[in-house]
Amino acid sequence: MECYFDHVATNPLRNEVLMAMMPYLKEEYGNPLSIYPLGVNAREAIEKARAQVAELVNCKPSEIVFTSSGAEANNFALRGIALARQYEGKHLIVTRMEHHSILNPARFLEKLGFTVTYVNPDRYGYIDPDAIKKAITDETILISVIHASPEVGTIEPIREIAEIAKERNITFHSDGVATVGNIPVDVKELGVDLMSMSAHQFYGPKGAGALYIREGQRIIPLIFGGIQEGGRRAGTENVPAIVGMGKAAEITKSELAQKMEHVRRLRDRLVEGVMKIENVHYTGHPDNRLPGHASFCVEFIEGEGMLLMLAAKGIYVASGSACTSKALKASPVLLSMGIPSHVAHGSIVFSFGVENTIEQVEYTLEEFPQIIKRLRELSPYAKGWEGLEEGGTCIPKK
Numbered sequence: 001m002e003c004y005f006d007h008v009a010t011n012p013l014r015n016e017v018l019m020a021m022m023p024y025l026k027e028e029y030g031n032p033l034s035i036y037p038l039g040v041n042a043r044e045a046i047e048k049a050r051a052q053v054a055e056l057v058n059c060k061p062s063e064i065v066f067t068s069s070g071a072e073a074n075n076f077a078l079r080g081i082a083l084a085r086q087y088e089g090k091h092l093i094v095t096r097m098e099h100h101s102i103l104n105p106a107r108f109l110e111k112l113g114f115t116v117t118y119v120n121p122d123r124y125g126y127i128d129p130d131a132i133k134k135a136i137t138d139e140t141i142l143i144s145v146i147h148a149s150p151e152v153g154t155i156e157p158i159r160e161i162a163e164i165a166k167e168r169n170i171t172f173h174s175d176g177v178a179t180v181g182n183i184p185v186d187v188k189e190l191g192v193d194l195m196s197m198s199a200h201q202f203y204g205p206k207g208a209g210a211l212y213i214r215e216g217q218r219i220i221p222l223i224f225g226g227i228q229e230g231g232r233r234a235g236t237e238n239v240p241a242i243v244g245m246g247k248a249a250e251i252t253k254s255e256l257a258q259k260m261e262h263v264r265r266l267r268d269r270l271v272e273g274v275m276k277i278e279n280v281h282y283t284g285h286p287d288n289r290l291p292g293h294a295s296f297c298v299e300f301i302e303g304e305g306m307l308l309m310l311a312a313k314g315i316y317v318a319s320g321s322a323c324t325s326k327a328l329k330a331s332p333v334l335l336s337m338g339i340p341s342h343v344a345h346g347s348i349v350f351s352f353g354v355e356n357t358i359e360q361v362e363y364t365l366e367e368f369p370q371i372i373k374r375l376r377e378l379s380p381y382a383k384g385w386e387g388l389e390e391g392g393t394c395i396p397k398k
Helices: 015-025 037-057 070-084 100-111 129-135 158-167 239-274 303-312 332-336 358-378
Strands: 064-067 091-095 115-119 140-144 171-175 194-198 209-213 280-282 293-298 347-351
Touching (some): 015 239, 037 064, 037 239, 070 091, 070 140, 070 171, 091 100, 100 115, 115 129, 158 171, 239 280, 239 358, 303 347
Parallel strands (some): 091 115, 091 140, 140 171, 171 194
Antiparallel strands (some): 194 209, 293 347
């Protein structure tokens, strides 16, 4: 049996989305800036997709700027706002829960003379709005807080943080890549000034993302050139991918409630079964989390070993441990939550989609405990780490 449980990484392209894209891969090949019919058709297709994406997050179509990915949208937001407001101040606030496409631009901006405060979460991966408030200085111009972590699933208090930012006239960005298309997202209700999103997170194509930019918000382009995307993102638009993102957004909008209920049911059954295994810890917030997301730390073994052995059984999942990207480092997100490095190396993440079934979950619950048992038999740490022999725990307490 093949079980794809890595939907935080990507999702399969829906057939309806592919069909919507096909004409723009061949027959409708016009440049959207051309004024003859082929160009006009392409331009109209882009604007239709812009309206579809805007509808998904409840904003004006003119407030959506298409990008090549969620990572580009994050870079655009952080660098664009920092440069646009640098004469008002040079202090930024981000969190340790952020994706590398936020953390790395933040480090780049530090080299340009900006200062950045990195706020830590609690043991559930939750960012306390008061911690953000305390980090604000008279120089603060931008706050960026991820909407939900793809690694531990915790949903952050974006609305509360947005209110704090608004009181101090600070631009507020949120990385919504893990949430847009997976839970209801209303940028007006949340109060954000900018929000990033990515098409392949809700069954659209790779190579298409978007940044919501509140009307009236000044931002410096990341890519300079022509007048595409209202002068905010130069380069000939990827029309097929944008059309696909629009179609995926339309479908997601109509099916979101049903999808959430389905993946939550699968997630809860998996958690119920996995938590019967000894020395396994459920990471992230137990309740306030993405509905199709379950993440664990398994003591005494490496995440990479679990991934490889599960894959051999046709079960495809992710690990929060960066060892899967050939770096022998524990996940910075898990470390920031107070989880010790040797435990963080045993992280594993299951994320569900509409095509998953309860039969796949039951199959996983048959195979996973046996894999853990086998890996622990091979592990030199199976008898426990120093300090644990007397009933200690690897997970920090309140």
